[in-house]
Amino acid sequence: MRKVTMADVAKLANVSKSTVSQYLNKRYEYMSEETKRRIAEAIEELQYRPNVLARSLKQKSTATIGVIVFNILHMLTTQVLRAIEDMCQQHDFHVIVCNTDDDPEKERKYIDMLWAKQVDGFIIFPTGKNVELYKKMQEARLPLVFVDRTVAGIDADSVLLHNERAVQLGVQYLIEQGYKHIGLVAPPFAPHVIPRTERIEAFHHALRDHGVSVEKEWVITEHVKRIPERLEALFNSNKLPEAIFAINDLTLMEVLAFVKKHQLAIPNDLAVISIDDVPFASIYTPSLTTIAQPTFEMGKIAAERLFMQMNGETSPQMFRLAPMFIERDSAKKRGEKNESSCHRS
Template identity: 85%
Template sequence: MRKVTMADVARLANVSKSTVSQYLNKRYEYMSEETKKRIAEAIEQLQYRPNVIARSLKQKSTATIGVIVFNILHMLTTQVLRAIEDMCQQHDFHVIVCNTDDDPEKERKYIDMLWAKQVDGFIIFPTGKNVDLYKKMIEARLPLVFVDRTVEGIDVDAVLLDNEGAVQLAVRYLVKQGYKHIGLVAPPFASHVIPRTERIHAFRHVLRAANLPIEEEWIVTEQVKRIPERLDALLRQNKLPEAIFAINDLTLMEVLTFVKKHQLSIPTDVALISIDDVPFASVYTPSLTTIAQPAFDMGKKAAERLFMQMDGETRPQMFRLAPKLIERDSAKKRGEKNEW
């Protein structure tokens, strides 16, 4: 089948090729409604699709951004992606999403692939392990924004949660509810995973400020799927803390798996609070007290900064967005409360 061209559309609509081009680029200033209607009907009748490659070469833009995430199953990731997509839609841009599983080699391959496709900018949840490549991107003046993490020595826009503030909200709330023996569950400590390291450090700091004990066996940093095993061991030794702070939605799920297995009562047997306001938090029994990340605002800010870079209007900045405590039932406790 012969490929339909812009000339075919122009001939059927009885207009010039330049008029069709203006229509496709949404330049309607001097175009009558009747002309727009004829062109639209011709495009529909002929099933015409513009040559995106030729168009991008002419305009020096593919109207596409690449978004590289470390775990597409993470709730923060999906919400940030939705906000980025909404912002790009407003700018008539497309989004290509790649998932690295926090693997530096996959990240490198995806950056190379998207760069070869000449995307107009990158929003990356970085692994932190491709410093040389990040530097090359900066040297090439590629618009680049990091989300959720920063990388030492890489001066780019970054949008993160105020992780210390989130931990303070969680621990101070537990203390005010009367809890003194508080544990933490997290994936393994990794210095390049900024949210994880900041939350673990802040947890220790806030406990010290409250003059509460820091029991190392209550700080469970483990492969996510093995968290229930570690909690099982504490329960068998009768050393389970009064309250558990899960640092993200994935660790929260493992704590809930442990609770269900042993038919524990929340918050009577163990209180629970987590970062990430999971969709089922309000309908779970009991409802789950959470620290919500402003994920949509983070995605929106990341996209805004990327478009500002494309327009040459910005210098690199770091943005720390504020968390919000959503009080429900899983961390409440009757009786006398401690004063902070």
Template identity: 55%
Template structure:
């Protein structure tokens, strides 16, 4: 079967190739309604489908971006992806989502794959293990935005939560409710991942502001698989904490599972606040107090920054860090 071309559509619609091209690119400002109708009819009758690859080569744009998330299991990640996809869809961009599993080697493969597919730019939750590769992208003026995490050696637009403030809000709420023995559980701090380090720092500062001691035994950093075991050690201390801040949603899941398996009542036996407003927080029993991230606003901002960078076509742009405010969702677990 002969491939239908833009020339065939133009002949069938009794107009020029340039007019058909303008129609396909949605540039109708000076196009008569009857011309648009003829082109629409010709495309339908001939079964014409634009050659996306050819158009990309001609326009030097694939109208596609890549998003490399650290771990797609996080509620925050899925919400951010949705916001990015919504914003990009409105701007006629497609999105390729990659899950790096916090693995620098996997992140590197995804960066190379996305470049091979000639995506126009990348939004990344950086692992911190590919500094030289990101520096190379920046030296080439490749559009790049970091989200949720920053890398000190890389100067690039970055979108972050005010993580220290999130931890402070939680500690303030615990103290306001009458708790003075407060612990925190975080995934491993070994890789220096921004939100984890900043939230622990904010936790310590908030305790000091309230005149409470910073007890090392009340600060647990562990792999997700080990959190329940470490929580048990914490709760079996001679003077265990009476309140725990879960640094993110996955830590919160582990705490809730432990509480159920050991018949602990929340907040009677242990009060809990989680950073990340999980979808079930409002109907869990008891309802869970959380610190919400404005994930959709953060995702939209990252997409906006990237598409603006793409539109600048390599010209110099000002580099900034954009911090978003967390919000307390007060419920019944504290």
């Protein structure tokens, strides 16, 4: 079939090509309703689709941004992505999403691919291990925003949680509830993974600030798949702590699976608290006390900063967003239950 062109639309609508072009670019100032109707009907009848490549060359914009995430299964990732997509839709921009599995080589390949596609900007949940490539992006003046992590040596817009405050809220609450033997469950310590390192370090500091000793065997920093093994070892040696602080949704899932396997009662046998307000937190039995990240606000700010960079209106800033503590039943004093939830930040 012959490709339908703008000239075909103009002929059927009985207008000039420039008028069709103005219509496609939503420049309706001097266009009558009748003219708009004829063009719309011609486009529909001919099933015309604009040549996006030609249009982007002319406008020097692809109206597309690349979003590179480290784990699309994370609750944080999916919610931030939703907010980014909403903001881009308002600006008539498309989003290409790539998942790296926190692999720097995959991240490099995705950056190269999106750069070759001439996306107008990048929002990246960085692995932190492609510093030279990030620098080249900045040298090329590519709009760039980091989410959830910062990268040493790269002065870029960054949007992330106030991780220290999030951990302080959780530890303080557990101590107020009377727990003294508190454990932590986290993926392995990695200097380039900012949220992880900040939360693990903040946990140690928060316990010490409250005069509570840090027991090495209760601080589990393992690959997610090995967390059950470590919990099993504590259980079999009768050395489980009174409470466990999971630093994200993925580690929380491992803790809950362990609890189910051994039919432990929360919080009587083991109190549980976590960062990331998982969707089932309020309907789980007992309901889960969590520390929520302002994910939609993070995505909104990231997209706003990117569009500001595209317009040359900004200089790099770091945004540390406040966590929200959501009190439910999983970390209350033993034997105490409360159907209501309260929030504090």
